[in-house]
Amino acid sequence: MxxxxxxxxxxxxxxxxxxxxxxxxxxxxxxxxxxxxxxxxxxxxxxxxxxxxxxxxxxxxxxxxxxxxxxxDAAPEQWLGPDAAEWSSQLPRPSLLVxxxxxxxxxxxxxxxxxxxxxxxxxxxxxxxxxxxxxxxxxxxxxxxxxxxxxxxxxxxxxxxxxxxxxxxxxxxxxxxxxxxxxxxxxxxxxxxxxxxxxxxxxxxxxxxxxxxxxxxxxxxxxxxxxxxxxxxxxxxxxxxxxxxxxxxxxxxxxxxxLERSSGAGRSSLMPDAADGFFALLLRDGGTLAAGYSTMVVLGGRGTLAGEDWTRDVERGMTLAVPYAAGPVRVSGEVSVAAFTPGARRTAVAGA
Ligand SMILES: [Zn+2]
The missing domain is CATH 2.60.120.10 (Jelly Rolls)
Structure with a gap:
């Protein structure tokens, strides 16, 4: 694959x-x-x-x-990271972590x-x-x-x-x-x-x-x-x-x-604590997202996402699936993005 x-x-x-x-x-x-x-x-x-x-x-x-x-499900480690099997051990298939x-x-x-x-x-x-x-x-x-x-x-x-x-x-x-x-x-x-x-x-x-x-x-x-x-x-x-x-x-x-805030450089979720273990929300209007799966929504503006050897221009209204294997994602331009990830507890294990 x-x-x-x-x-x-x-x-x-x-x-x-x-x-x-x-x-x-x-x-x-x-x-x-x-x-x-x-x-x-x-x-x-x-x-x-x-x-x-x-x-x-x-x-x-x-x-x-x-x-x-x-x-x-065919490549859970590429999508979710090296701990995909462990995190999804309670689930019939790893894709249910997304x-x-x-x-x-x-x-x-x-x-x-x-x-x-x-x-x-x-x-x-x-x-x-x-x-x-x-x-x-x-x-x-x-x-x-x-x-x-x-x-x-x-x-x-x-x-x-x-x-x-x-x-x-x-x-x-x-x-x-x-x-x-x-x-x-x-x-x-x-x-x-x-x-x-x-x-x-x-x-x-x-x-x-x-x-x-x-x-x-x-x-x-x-x-x-x-x-x-x-x-x-x-x-x-x-x-x-x-x-x-x-x-x-x-x-x-x-x-x-x-939505008026930013997660800053870290991986701390902007969700209430009780969301831990289910999903997390990170917001970026610049800076870098550590490697890890996210479903990304471009909330406003336009800009560029960039990894080690790829770039992608994005603008308001776009949505993306970002696999772990894409590596860290740099966000630049006049753009704000929301990254929804599997639970904070899980991403913290894989985090930077
Ligand atoms: Zn409902």
Missing amino acids: EVLVHPLLLGPNLPPTFYRGAGRIADFRSDRFGVVPRDRPEDWIASTVSRFGERSTGLTELPEGGYLREAV PLVKFLDAGQRLPVHVHPDDTFARSRLGAAQGKTEAWVIMEAPADALVYLGWRQEMPVDRLADLVERQDVTAMLAAMNAVTVRAGDVVLVPAGTPHAIGQGIFLTEVQQAADLSILLEWQPFLADPEQAFGGATPDVALDCVDVAPLGADVVDELVVRGV
Whole structure:
């Protein structure tokens, strides 16, 4: 297999889904790769998982052909570094270490939903891993809201009743409503119920899994059977954290103004500590990224990425998969990039 020593530019990948976008992905991406559909709300970047229950929809295809998933699994050390086997020992395939990054354009409020954690996903759903996720807010209207966790303990039978009756007004009223602005980061630990308000455009980073339990399915799905990812309602609702998410915890999960910062020269993640082990976020507007896998989003401006024997001009809206074998990446020009890497704990081991 050809040795990969440079980043790969990834084109838009917008699988159909059940809610609508509002053209923000097309505006951010521009049409350099062809026309991006304005009504699709999700662009899956460096995806090594397919949509739930589907064979290949959602998987990222490489510019040279073939899927990123197969490329990583065929050469995990080139992509993820020398410790790939050790880090992925809990997973059926190393490519599941690649965080799933998405642009998400909420043309309408997203339904209240939750993702199981690793233990629940493996023991109850027979899945490879659960899903902790985080949102980097790119654009938000004034008073944009996200919903995160319960304000007070949610009794299990009350939750079942709200879900059964689809009493969404009561569900939302029972959740923490958090105002967000462009530049904020919100971490959503697995098990935490959440929803994203209308008008928000964000970059989402997640464990590589497509596993959602929709507590709210009307009017999004015609058939509530689809809402629980194949699980029965009582099994599905079991993955919901019913403990209250206090204001102190919300303050730890929501980090303000992250995009105005830079990681500096180090590898310290700009994510809240609870993201360690799942994924990390590094920001650069210059300087060098140590060797290691990252899914890179060019947030603004234009500039150049350079390695030992490669260079790549980049500009706002581009996305790249950067393999470990590309080596350290120098960032120059009037450009800012976000690098999403496998968990900080893992990259720290491989770090400079
Ligand atoms: Zn979610």
